[in-house]
Amino acid sequence: MTGSEVTPSFRLAYVPGVTPTKWVRIWNERLPDVPLTLLQVSAAEAPEVLRGGGADAGFVRLPFDRTDLSAIPLYTETTVVVIPKDHAVAAVDEVSPEDLADEVIFHPLDDTLGWERPPGLPAYERPATTADAVELVAAGVGLLVVPQSLARLHHRKDLTYRPLTDAPESRVALSWPEAETTPDLVEDFIGIVRGRTVNSSRGRTQPAAQAKSKSATKAPAKAAQQKRKPAASKSSAGKSTGKGQRGGTARAKPAKRGKPRRRS
The missing domain is CATH 3.40.190.10 (Periplasmic binding protein-like II)
Incomplete structure (x- = not known):
């Protein structure tokens, strides 16, 4: 099996206390052909799981050793x-x-x-x-x-x-292994967590089926617009010639009469 034939998948790690249900639901709606696998890990082992390639991304608790890892702080807990x-x-x-x-x-x-x-x-x-x-x-x-x-x-x-007041607080972050370019699926998940819409300019290009659907919708509209152009031209021609020429109801202006000559 070649690399192009491998079915894509996404592995998401999360620490106890984090509930990824909402983001998983959105993922399944937007990328139904890419299965998402959840992996629960302890807060202490989460960074090593990501660093070792055991997950594509994960919800972790700050602070942690961020060597070779990127992270986006999400929220702070009470x-x-x-x-x-x-x-x-x-x-x-x-x-x-x-x-x-x-x-x-x-x-x-x-x-x-x-x-x-x-x-x-x-x-x-x-x-x-x-x-x-x-x-x-x-x-x-x-x-x-x-x-x-x-x-x-x-x-x-x-x-x-x-x-409890005046106590340390735990911050939750989304983290993933650093790379020269962020993998497309990781970028997709970052967009979901940050609340980006499907059509966000920062997201990936739209699926082919969705783009095809939009193209098919635009085609009839463009054809209808082209059909309307001759009609508008004909209407303009009618206005320039006047209603009388089409319907025969206009009257010609009488010739200008000169001043009567005086008899001698």
Whole structure:
């Protein structure tokens, strides 16, 4: 099988907390012949997956080592503290680090906020994952500070969360391997994420079928325009000759009469 016969595909990596559903739906509408494969990776391993060619593009968390990678920051998440529903903090709308000074705060090894030490009292051990830390919060032995999307991802009926002020925030970016020229499919996905329309001048050329459809629509209109030109010329000729010549109703001007001669 030659390179031209290989069916194109697109591999999209994403970290926990990111929901690519909307962008995947738009992709399937615009490029139905190009299958998109989703690959969930941890925040720590996402850059290496992209750098090693395991995915064509991916949603990652900043900051990260951007060697050989391009990135477009997309949005910044709210930082929240995950608490049991019956905790005293649940009675307020937002929390400050000072409010957590006497609380045990878990700092999982896969932390995405990038701070050296969270507020409050450190736990005896760092949980291996955010999911493990959530289980410990549910057991009532401490609290957890995470981006809001991760609090939603690990939602439990017995837990809730509140915004935490004056805390590091997690930023989400779209990243892809650097190259001399950006691959067409990556450029297509960048356009979708940035909200470009199908006819955007920064996107790729329109599919052949779509262009053919537009050409077919323009052809009858052009032919009709050409047919109207002789009619307009004929109408102009009619105006220049006058209605009387076509219908025979115009009267000739009487000859100018001279002054009567006087008899001698």
